[in-house]
Amino acid sequence: MTLLTTNSAVAQEAAKQNSPASIELLKARSLWFNTNNAAGLSLDKMHDYSDLNFQYKIKSGDFKKSHNGEKESLLGVSTEGGLKLNGGYVWGKFSYNNETLRNTLFNTTMINPERGMPFYTVDKNMSDWKSQNYKLEMKVASKPLWDKYIVGVQGEYVTSTGAKQVDPRSVGYFYTVTVKPGIAAMFGKHSVGVNMVYQNLVEETRTTNSNSQLSQDVYVIKGLGNFYSAVVGGLQSLGSFVYSGNKFGGDFQYSYGISDINFILSGNYHLRVEDVISSPTKPKKEGTVKEEMMSANLTVTKSCDNFHRLDLSYSVNNTSGIEYVQVLDNTYEVQRWVDVYSSVRSTYNQIDMVARYDFFRGASHEYKWKAGLFANYRDNDDLYILPKSKMRVENLYLGINAKTNIPLKLANRLILGADFIYKNNINGYYIYKGADATSPVITQFMTPDMQYSSMDYYKIGGEVSYFTNISRSNKSGMFVKVAADFYKPVEGEGYRMQTTIGLGFTF
């Protein structure tokens, strides 16, 4: 009976016009949508929607990490939609971003140096970076089979290319393919689900010089500022790097609904292993990363005249940096690197705890206004075992946000939003005991970046969005959006400003 009632309500909402506020509320109400189990989409009872977004984002200011640009610009387009189909649900999203970073430092090769890979190449030369990426996502959930089981699959394909613009310059290619098959089963008001995760990752980077007369010094870093020196150019030029990884994992979900309260409890364990080799024609291992990810999440919603959502999550990420001792088997016609020793040389442990509460005033198709609070505790504890170096950063993020959805004439809407975040650094230090404490890697890269990570700051953000109907059937709408975020350290100079201009359509 509950199911039928919900279906009826959803059917009524489906006939209404989609807008950014309605899509935001739709996703907030969908407990399974943000899990890794696509099968749960059929349990969420989402209605049809789609949108198309264009955005232009610019960032500027010197309150940043070294590899960020002094100025950054991003031009992006994305489209997303969900559709009920034969009793099931399909969802898809495509996005494309073209990004330019001006005056970056200490990143020679990585399209995304913050993706959890400690083995890569850096250099001292200030340079622009250009990159573009495509991302395709899909989720499919079947109709209930035998009135009890739902099967689903989730897929994601990401591909990126990027190039550093100054010697030593590089070109890199990155892709991931992720598949998440899942199943959910309904037992009255109880639903349980399990899914598996498999991801394949490849990144390839090649370094060259435009000026072949001048070789460039680079540093191949291995974690916490440890590195070996290399040269790009000449007969002994650093070879290309190939990263190849796989991730396996599994998630479970349990949801329960009683009256107007619903909750979902989910947990997962994922294991990623990624090898890094240089010079693929005579492969030499630069390192391996083993990453274990575990998390538990609880989401509780209450739907009445208003809508409440509470999210609690706890996640642990333990990453090991494995290094190898290799000797060259110089036998004629063999000539290959042979492992003689391998060990975990560095560890990177992160604990993340998040609590978030959102209140939506008016819980029908759109909200009238909403307000939210969040707190996020994050502890990063990194260790290079021999010679021992250590970095610790503990931060607490506290945030508050609010939006109001103001109806205007002719069903137009104006959304005004504001948010405030305060980051409080609880603990932060970096002790380097490696071979060369005076190298630029330590003095100009690791130390400034660690200081950035350990600074208290506040962020003030605001957005204005204007939505209008553009079809006679009241099915399609258009919106323009302007948003700005301003980051400022509590002590010291510097700031970071991000401005976003967007144009979107909803269907």
Add this chain to the structure above:
Amino acid sequence: MSEMKNIYKILIVAVLALFTAASCQQFEEVSKIGEIESLSIVVKANLDLGSAPAPNGFNVKLINYAERYEVNTTMGANGTVTVDNVIPGIYTITLSSEKAQDGFTYNYSGNVVNVDIVTNNKQISVNVGASKSGALVLKEVYYCGSKTPTGGSYFRDQFYEIYNNSETVQNVRGLCIAILNPLTATANLPVWPGDDASKFVYASTIWQVPTDVDYPLNPGESIIIAQMADDHKKSNLNPNSPVNLLSAEFETFINTTSLIQNNPAINMVMAFWPSPTPQWLTTVFGGAFVIYYPSVAINPANYVSPVGSTTKNYKIPIEEVVDALELVGNANQVQLKRMPAVLDAGAATVGGTYLSVSVGRKVKETKTDGRVILYDTNNSSEDFEVLNPPVIRRYGAKAPSWNTWK
């Protein structure tokens, strides 16, 4: 309905097969890897000193070039020492000592290179030999070239200075300078034929001081061997070059372009050069050089080739080598040594190309008459330093009296 069930079964089997096939080995390999632990090793000296007196002990140095990690300790006269706190890796282990007796300075050195230390309490033996400090030494070598005012690369100003570091007059008549194969530091070392291959080094090219007359060299005097003994600061050469080599004693003259003139320097003899080039350009990335007196006349027809290669090289007995210097492109390449450790236990580098800098021996002592004695421990990592700018006859070295154009 049964057809639908079959489709689901096929899908499930396909997905499971995908998971199973994908990189099980990658996961299995890392599951066995534990955290790194430091190791202890036992180093033992095997002495082969000939008539030299026994040393009182040794300085022991372990260098892991890949990690720039170094452990130093000392070994007593018993010839054994246990070294703790060694990070697993590939090491060069060097034993060195020095002893003055009967008016001579004896150098004791021995090393093992690229030895893997990955197990605890590994025993490593190092053969140690003794030699009196060499009379003739490579004093300063400028190999990396310079940049022209327009940013071009200039390499004709290379020079090699050979110094009489002894107390007695030396004669450089017939002295050879050779660059060894491979020309640049590489992990791909050639494999040489013959059971006695390790008793030789293998030259790619050899130049020889003429054997027609004597060329005596007094203590504290040096000779300059120039690729081209000209004033390289001339406008038609490279005004940015750091050197004027008109006073060089010898040059490797090859008249292939109008830029190369027959300068006052004595022309050396092209003793072995199977693949001639327009000039004797030795690699600006750093070659491996020896100077030696051949015991028999060089016959280019008596060449040898590495296994699997047709390149022509000339065998030089290690026992005939007077001095040796291994140069590499950068500090990290010291682990890619080509030179036998008995000749050069380390390597020197300027760390780049076309930098207008040289490598030169450090001064060990200065005599009362101002004459300097240079370090010669057969370890270029220790004996040499980077010098900016290159200077011929540094530290007051004198040109020989027979150089009338100096």
